[in-house]
Amino acid sequence: MAANQAKNPIPAPPRRRIMGRMLTATCHCGAVRVEVPDRPASLTDCNCSICRRYGTLWAYYEAAAVRVIAGAGATAEYAWGDRRLRFVRCAHCGCVTHWEAIERAAGGRMGVNARNFEPGALGEVRIRRLDGAATWEYLD
Numbered sequence: 001m002a003a004n005q006a007k008n009p010i011p012a013p014p015r016r017r018i019m020g021r022m023l024t025a026t027c028h029c030g031a032v033r034v035e036v037p038d039r040p041a042s043l044t045d046c047n048c049s050i051c052r053r054y055g056t057l058w059a060y061y062e063a064a065a066v067r068v069i070a071g072a073g074a075t076a077e078y079a080w081g082d083r084r085l086r087f088v089r090c091a092h093c094g095c096v097t098h099w100e101a102i103e104r105a106a107g108g109r110m111g112v113n114a115r116n117f118e119p120g121a122l123g124e125v126r127i128r129r130l131d132g133a134a135t136w137e138y139l140d
């Protein structure tokens with residue numbers, strides 16, 4: 001058995017890159033999909049004026065690591081104030097899918113609405129409460 005293996009060595013398979021477990025968030029109607037490379041380390045529940053209204057839970061990623069798949073005209077967006085970010089939603093079903101910088105910079109982040117992942121896809125990910133309304137500090 002072991003001797004046989006020694007006589008006919010099977011080449012080792014190429015080393016697989018250690019890949020994250022890619023996850024896809026979809027809006028309710030499926031017109032907008034957001035692919036992320038892995039589970040987030042934590043989620044953020046922010047109390048700022050927009051997040052509390054949207055009821056979003058944010059998973060943050062480097063923007064370059066996220067792929068948004070949506071046809072032309074499938075999304076609508078909202079920006080206000082200093083207009084550095086836009087909140088993107090499905091133009092058909094209205095689900096908020098992500099926010100992104102209006103002017104992308106290298107290494108910039110984006111927020112993906114984790115409410116759009118299938119229940120259970122994230123496992124036991126910690127939800128952190130961010131005081132985006134006032135101090136910009138985590139409350140826990």
Ligand SMILES: [Zn+2]
Binds near residue numbers: 029030031090093095
């Ligand atoms: Zn939709």
